[in-house]
Amino acid sequence: xxxxxxxxPGLVKPSQTLSLTCTVSGGSIxxxxxxxxxxxxxxxxxxxxxxxxxxxxxxxxxxxxxSRVTISVDTSKNQFSLKLSSVTAADTxxxxxxxxxxxxxxxxxxxxxxxxxTVSS
Amino acid sequence: QSVLTQPPSVSEAPRQRxxxxxxxxxxxxxxxxxxxxxxLPGKAPKLLIYYDDLLPSGVSDRFSxxxxxxxxxxxxSGLQSEDEADYYCAAWDDSLNGQVFGGGTKLTVL
Numbered sequence: 001x002x003x004x005x006x007x008x009p010g011l012v013k014p015s016q017t018l019s020l021t022c023t024v025s026g027g028s029i030x031x032x033x034x035x036x037x038x039x040x041x042x043x044x045x046x047x048x049x050x051x052x053x054x055x056x057x058x059x060x061x062x063x064x065x066x067s068r069v070t071i072s073v074d075t076s077k078n079q080f081s082l083k084l085s086s087v088t089a090a091d092t093x094x095x096x097x098x099x100x101x102x103x104x105x106x107x108x109x110x111x112x113x114x115x116x117x118t119v120s121s
Numbered sequence: 122q123s124v125l126t127q128p129p130s131v132s133e134a135p136r137q138r139x140x141x142x143x144x145x146x147x148x149x150x151x152x153x154x155x156x157x158x159x160x161l162p163g164k165a166p167k168l169l170i171y172y173d174d175l176l177p178s179g180v181s182d183r184f185s186x187x188x189x190x191x192x193x194x195x196x197x198s199g200l201q202s203e204d205e206a207d208y209y210c211a212a213w214d215d216s217l218n219g220q221v222f223g224g225g226t227k228l229t230v231l
Binding site: 051 | 123153154155156158164165166167168171172173175177209211213217218219220221222223224225
């Protein structure tokens with residue numbers, strides 16, 4: 001059974017860079033055709049897709065965040081990470097990592113439990 | 122403002138049937154499959170329906186999905202109190218080259 005677990009600071013100062021890591025267990029991050037993804041959810045609001053990593057030459061980001069986001073994979077640690085620069089209070093949210101796959105449809109089949117990141121001085 | 126449009130809330134009595142709509146455009150629902158996620162209070166979303174109408178293993182057949190043109194629907198029959206949750210539709214958007222979600226629908230079982 002694949003499991004994902006987010007980790008990282010719960011508090012980030014405005015203008016700094018938010019950094020989160022997702023550790024994958026129960027399967028190799030480098031096996032299969034999966035998209036390693038990040039999604040966030042501000043308190044009381046809906047889900048927002050941040051982006052995905054497929055290969056080092058194939059990443060996609062939400063156009064509204066593209067200039068500030070980097071998603072990368074560390075196969076040696078079976079982890080993938082999110083970096084979001086120049087954060088503001090509007091970036092305060094629960095951040096989820098998820099595995100996506102394509103089988104006629106692009107969907108998230110495994111999710112982490114989520115981690116709350118607050119942007120505040 | 123979400124790219125996909127869902128009603129903010131729906132409610133129905135136990136053992137009844139409810140549907141949740143999801144409206145999009147030709148760049149998302151009209152050209153790509155729709156997926157549905159269930160988010161129980163305080164929990165991560167869970168895949169409920171994929172490829173418009175397919176159920177993942179372990180999901181109750183009380184849930185069903187359909188799609189027509191640029192709209193999709195999630196139906197839940199035999200409502201139970203444990204179905205109280207937020208439900209999100211999602212699809213790939215070719216214009217944005219990214220995943221888009223609906224704003225979510227809160228289901229209340231009366």
